Amino acid sequence: MPSPPPCSTSSPSSPSSAWPRLRRLSRPRGAIMHTIPYEGVRSLSQFLSGAAMTEVERLEAKYNNGKPFPPVGARELPQGRPMGERAIRDDIERQLDANSAARRRVRNDEAENGEAHD
Numbered sequence: 001m002p003s004p005p006p007c008s009t010s011s012p013s014s015p016s017s018a019w020p021r022l023r024r025l026s027r028p029r030g031a032i033m034h035t036i037p038y039e040g041v042r043s044l045s046q047f048l049s050g051a052a053m054t055e056v057e058r059l060e061a062k063y064n065n066g067k068p069f070p071p072v073g074a075r076e077l078p079q080g081r082p083m084g085e086r087a088i089r090d091d092i093e094r095q096l097d098a099n100s101a102a103r104r105r106v107r108n109d110e111a112e113n114g115e116a117h118d
Contacts, residue, residue: 072099 025044032039032047041047060066076099078091 028047029044032041032044036042041050056069060068076095078088078095
């Protein structure tokens with residue numbers, strides 16, 4: 001496979017406070033632009049989705065015997081400012097316990113109402 005053509009790097013002449021955030025995405029965009037013919041990835045969304053799944057698979061292999069983790073809804077992730085590592089673990093455990101309790105309540109309600117549950 002031929003190597004991608006060299007690329008030029010440039011930065012704005014008058015950096016603003018937004019520049020560091022924009023610069024973080026300019027590097028992946030540069031990788032996409034310079035490897036489209038070789039990798040076939042044509043959008044930042046497609047690139048980030050693939051990178052995220054690669055990381056998910058690595059974490060599943062490392063922490064869950066290669067099996068998928070149970071799915072978690074968007075609003076179930078910890079919200080707000082980051083905390084210390086121990087506090088984060090405690091918060092996640094509390095949220096998982098609360099989610100399990102909520103699922104049990106739903107199953108109990110369904111059983112009481114004669115609804116099927118898969």
